[in-house]
Amino acid sequence: MKFIDKLEKSFEETKSLLQIGLDPNPNLFPHELRHKKNSILDFCIGIVDATAEYACSFKPQIAYFSANRAEEQLEELCSYIKNKYPNLPIVLDSKRGDIGSTAENYAIEAFERYKVDALTVNPFLGFDSIIPYMEWKDKGIIVLCRTSNPSGSDLQFLQLNNGLLLYEYIAKLVSKEWNKNNQFGLVVGATYPKELSIVRKIIGERMPILIPGIGFQGGDIKSTVLSSINQKGNGIIINSSRSILYASNNDNWKESASFAAKSLRDSINNIINNKFCKII
Ligand SMILES: O=c1ccn([C@@H]2O[C@H](COP(=O)(O)O)[C@@H](O)[C@H]2O)c(=O)[nH]1
Numbered sequence: 001m002k003f004i005d006k007l008e009k010s011f012e013e014t015k016s017l018l019q020i021g022l023d024p025n026p027n028l029f030p031h032e033l034r035h036k037k038n039s040i041l042d043f044c045i046g047i048v049d050a051t052a053e054y055a056c057s058f059k060p061q062i063a064y065f066s067a068n069r070a071e072e073q074l075e076e077l078c079s080y081i082k083n084k085y086p087n088l089p090i091v092l093d094s095k096r097g098d099i100g101s102t103a104e105n106y107a108i109e110a111f112e113r114y115k116v117d118a119l120t121v122n123p124f125l126g127f128d129s130i131i132p133y134m135e136w137k138d139k140g141i142i143v144l145c146r147t148s149n150p151s152g153s154d155l156q157f158l159q160l161n162n163g164l165l166l167y168e169y170i171a172k173l174v175s176k177e178w179n180k181n182n183q184f185g186l187v188v189g190a191t192y193p194k195e196l197s198i199v200r201k202i203i204g205e206r207m208p209i210l211i212p213g214i215g216f217q218g219g220d221i222k223s224t225v226l227s228s229i230n231q232k233g234n235g236i237i238i239n240s241s242r243s244i245l246y247a248s249n250n251d252n253w254k255e256s257a258s259f260a261a262k263s264l265r266d267s268i269n270n271i272i273n274n275k276f277c278k279i280i
Pocket residue numbers: 021023061093146147148149187188189212213214215216217239240241242243
């Protein structure tokens with residue numbers, strides 16, 4: 001099944017637009033897991049099981065695993081999610097971007113080693129750096145467009161000769177030229193609701209937008225949802241990582257993560273229900 005179909009099925013079945021970000025930082029782990037072998041895997045599995053019922057997707061961020069020499073734990077985690085929650089797409093946040101021959105290996109890493117449904121990529125090297133991911137026709141490719149960090153504006157707000165800002169041009173290029181096989185999505189930060197609505201207008205109804213920046217980065221949930229949602233009341237994947245993962249580091253860490261995920265999922269759905277006067 002293609003990534004876009006799996007994602008839309010997940011929106012329908014889970015009634016959730018919330019993606020749980022898996023950014024395991026051992027320094028913030030609950031005491032029971034500190035200094036234990038495979039604690040990254042145990043922590044992530046604890047979070048996955050505690051939050052899966054409120055999620056439409058999971059997003060492991062690869063740097064947290066490789067920095068801790070825990071790539072094998074990431075492999076096991078992806079396989080665990082795939083087996084236990086086969087309908088929830090996994091997006092590997094790897095932000096890859098390199099020449100084609102290297103990109104081929106990044107694609108093998110994501111789609112053969114970790115067997116994820118989609119990955120994030122950086123468009124800076126242009127189309128030939130993206131082609132190797134497109135060979136995997138069922139997989140999703142989510143392109144950085146307007147990132148959530150303040151310095152994203154340094155480059156993404158540069159005005160081009162055609163009058164567009166760089167992030168607008170990326171949205172246009174990806175949606176109108178690269179997306180022939182419906183494989184693409186875009187990353188736009190919750191910290192920029194005005195840009196979210198501009199991007200939604202450029203890309204049309206179906207292309208998904210992955211939205212980080214809710215929680216620790218201070219993005220506002222209401223303006224995020226209202227500026228980016230499509231006419232069906234979905235089309236967005238709202239990511240939150242630290243606010244859910246580290247809701248508590250006491251004995252109740254799983255219950256706290258579960259509560260934080262449920263609260264965020266409910267807040268998102270309430271905004272959608274008020275807009276459309278229905279349950280999504
Ligand atoms: O523009 C971007 C692109 C990716 N991210 C990633 O999302 C999560 C956000 O974590 P929080 O703890 O919810 O702030 C993290 O993995 C980032 O690498 C982003 O924040 N902004």
